[in-house]
Amino acid sequence: MTATAAEPGIRRWRQTLVDRPAVALSGVLLVLYAVTATQAPGLFTANGVRSTLLLACPLAILAASQTLCMLTGGIDLSTVMTANFAAYVAANQSGQGPLVALGLAFLVGAAVGTVNGLGVGVFKVNPLIMTLGMASVLLGVVTVGLVGDGFLSGSTRLLPVLRTVASGTLLGPIPNNMVVWALVAAGLIFGLSRTGLGRAIYAVGDNPIACRLAGIRIWQVLLAVYVVSALLAALGGLLFSGISGSVGPDQTNAYLLPSVAAAVIGGTSILGGVGGYTGTILGALILTVLNRLLLALDTTEAFRQILYGLIVLALAWVYVRITGQRGA
Amino acid sequence: MTATPQAEVHTPLPRPSSRLERFARRQGWVVGVAVLLAALVGWRASQIPAFGAFELRGIIAGTMTLALLAMAQTVIVVSGGIDLSVGAMMVLTNCIAARLMLDRGLGTVALVAVAVVVVAMVLSGLIGTVIVVSGVPDIVVTLAASFTLAGLALIVLDGPGGGTNLRFQELLVGDFDQPLPALAWLAGVFLAVWVPFKRSRLGIATYAVGSDRAAAFLSGLNVARSRVIAYVLGGFFSGMAGLVTTAFTGSGEPRASIGATATLTSVAAVVLGGVSLLGGSGTLLGPVLAAFCLALIAPLMLGLGWDPNYAEVARGVIIIVVVMVGGLLQIPRRLR
Numbered sequence: 001m002t003a004t005a006a007e008p009g010i011r012r013w014r015q016t017l018v019d020r021p022a023v024a025l026s027g028v029l030l031v032l033y034a035v036t037a038t039q040a041p042g043l044f045t046a047n048g049v050r051s052t053l054l055l056a057c058p059l060a061i062l063a064a065s066q067t068l069c070m071l072t073g074g075i076d077l078s079t080v081m082t083a084n085f086a087a088y089v090a091a092n093q094s095g096q097g098p099l100v101a102l103g104l105a106f107l108v109g110a111a112v113g114t115v116n117g118l119g120v121g122v123f124k125v126n127p128l129i130m131t132l133g134m135a136s137v138l139l140g141v142v143t144v145g146l147v148g149d150g151f152l153s154g155s156t157r158l159l160p161v162l163r164t165v166a167s168g169t170l171l172g173p174i175p176n177n178m179v180v181w182a183l184v185a186a187g188l189i190f191g192l193s194r195t196g197l198g199r200a201i202y203a204v205g206d207n208p209i210a211c212r213l214a215g216i217r218i219w220q221v222l223l224a225v226y227v228v229s230a231l232l233a234a235l236g237g238l239l240f241s242g243i244s245g246s247v248g249p250d251q252t253n254a255y256l257l258p259s260v261a262a263a264v265i266g267g268t269s270i271l272g273g274v275g276g277y278t279g280t281i282l283g284a285l286i287l288t289v290l291n292r293l294l295l296a297l298d299t300t301e302a303f304r305q306i307l308y309g310l311i312v313l314a315l316a317w318v319y320v321r322i323t324g325q326r327g328a
Numbered sequence: 329m330t331a332t333p334q335a336e337v338h339t340p341l342p343r344p345s346s347r348l349e350r351f352a353r354r355q356g357w358v359v360g361v362a363v364l365l366a367a368l369v370g371w372r373a374s375q376i377p378a379f380g381a382f383e384l385r386g387i388i389a390g391t392m393t394l395a396l397l398a399m400a401q402t403v404i405v406v407s408g409g410i411d412l413s414v415g416a417m418m419v420l421t422n423c424i425a426a427r428l429m430l431d432r433g434l435g436t437v438a439l440v441a442v443a444v445v446v447v448a449m450v451l452s453g454l455i456g457t458v459i460v461v462s463g464v465p466d467i468v469v470t471l472a473a474s475f476t477l478a479g480l481a482l483i484v485l486d487g488p489g490g491g492t493n494l495r496f497q498e499l500l501v502g503d504f505d506q507p508l509p510a511l512a513w514l515a516g517v518f519l520a521v522w523v524p525f526k527r528s529r530l531g532i533a534t535y536a537v538g539s540d541r542a543a544a545f546l547s548g549l550n551v552a553r554s555r556v557i558a559y560v561l562g563g564f565f566s567g568m569a570g571l572v573t574t575a576f577t578g579s580g581e582p583r584a585s586i587g588a589t590a591t592l593t594s595v596a597a598v599v600l601g602g603v604s605l606l607g608g609s610g611t612l613l614g615p616v617l618a619a620f621c622l623a624l625i626a627p628l629m630l631g632l633g634w635d636p637n638y639a640e641v642a643r644g645v646i647i648i649v650v651v652m653v654g655g656l657l658q659i660p661r662r663l664r
Contacts, residue, residue: 301482312468313464
């Protein structure tokens with residue numbers, strides 16, 4: 001991986017990797033999967049594949065919202081709190097029927113996204129700060145809602161439909177939530193590459209000044225991105241609650257770093273304009289398998305955390321090295 | 329370009345701005361935060377009949393950790409980076425200190441304190457070096473580092489525990505009714521570390537690199553070194569924050585969520601303190617004052633008889649509103 005490698009064969013090989021990061025990432029995923037399977041033989045069975053896909057799904061959906069924001073040069077630190085809040089609302093209102101409960105959950109997402117989008121797009125607040133403040137507000141709202149007879153207190157019962165969608169099995173090793181994931185992935189990949197909004201998202205992330213001069217209404221693009229991002233976050237939270245079978249005010253918080261990391265490993269630049277959802281899918285799968293490997297290694301939680309941080313860093317480093325996509 | 333005689337062109341000479349104007353432009357935000365802080369302290373004082381040294385000590389010593397973390401974040405943000413691992417660094421140093429200081433004499437404890445700060449500086453410098461060498465964005469590197477540091481903290485202490493020397497606690501954060509030691513340490517760190525640094529070539533280079541990396545490089549500055557030094561100095565402040573936590577709580581606590589919350593609050597304090605996240609501008613005083621403002625919200629709500637859980641909401645709303653207003657204030661300047 002040294003920069004001195006100038007032989008034409010290696011250069012061509014590297015160029016292929018730069019042009020098609022999905023190839024390299026698939027390779028990493030396969031190797032990692034094989035290595036993990038030696039430690040946890042269950043991975044070679046249909047059930048092993050199923051559990052990997054099942055667990056990767058919420059992460060990949062949260063990473064989708066991160067990917068969208070990063071493509072515009074932003075980041076969404078409020079995704080996990082939005083996910084928690086939406087899942088809680090759905091479980092709390094499940095007595096009203098699935099339509100109302102899910103509708104309210106997505107309404108939460110839409111509201112959060114609108115405020116984020118207006119702050120970032122219209123008031124030109126730095127996305128990091130805007131979504132950080134939003135995360136703080138949401139954490140407070142959930143905490144207050146749970147205390148005493150707050151609006152979130154009372155029984156929480158998971159919607160049966162969520163349980164079915166999030167943890168049922170479609171056929172063989174394919175869990176039901178793959179259907180949702182596939183729909184999201186198809187929508188994002190098609191939308192980003194073939195629609196006007198999708199191209200505008202890349203353009204805004206690449207060069208906002210040029211976009212303004214070209215007549216793109218940047219604030220509308222950003223508003224759309226943050227609303228979709230928050231809706232995806234709500235969806236991720238709902239799916240996670242379906243898998244875990246419960247809701248908690250901080251249950252998806254551990255996904256914040258992985259969701260950013262999945263997008264970065266998948267080749268989306270945090271500076272905007274470069275990347276896409278295909279890479280993020282592979283990034284989410286890689287991180288899920290990595291987690292499985294660390295669990296299989298039978299070490300302490302402390303050691304797992306250290307390794308996780310180091311490996312995420314190493315993957316990002318190698319990726320940046322190969323593609324020459326350096327940070328500012 | 330010679331002026332033709334028939335067309336009389338009035339080219340207004342740039343007028344040197346007055347001292348007051350310059351002060352208002354440079355320090356206006358900090359003065360605003362200071363006034364806000366004074367108002368909040370006054371409000372809190374009016375809530376408690378016997379407001380005195382005890383409450384003051386509680387406020388100052390209790391917020392010292394956050395103020396130091398805000399300093400750490402400020403230095404790094406000024407240099408054009410961001411560090412999402414300052415909180416985890418604080419937790420790690422807290423755990424190391426609490427483990428090594430348990431049942432020791434003051435001399436040993438002082439040695440441990442110095443060693444812990446050095447460890448924090450080395451680790452933070454290492455993080456900075458990785459950012460500079462790898463080219464991986466700082467947000468990603470420091471997020472990953474926060475995991476690794478939190479894991480290290482769990483290895484040092486696998487649960488709440490450890491301890492420290494009572495005399496050390498009194499020296500660093502003061503006895504229950506002595507606000508002076510904590511205040512003196514904060515002022516001391518500010519005057520003995522930050523002010524000389526800011527005026528030195530290194531400090532000026534830090535601002536230059538944060539303002540425009542390419543221009544700084546073309547001016548012959550060692551950009552990579554300046555960026556790493558900012559992280560080393562940030563590590564010093566984070567390490568101090570860990571020591572203060574040890575002294576204030578008298579124990580170590582390896583819970584990772586403490587670090588995550590502290591990191592986010594430090595970023596909030598930086599922004600409220602008038603430091604641009606784009607780098608290259610801002611002072612250290614603003615974020616420190618802002619940290620005290622943020623810390624006063626919860627006790628104020630308690631004084632009003634509200635559920636202090638609303639403090640989290642209020643904090644978020646204040647961050648968003650202040651930054652939005654700041655953004656609006658910037659608009660006329662942009663149009664000019």
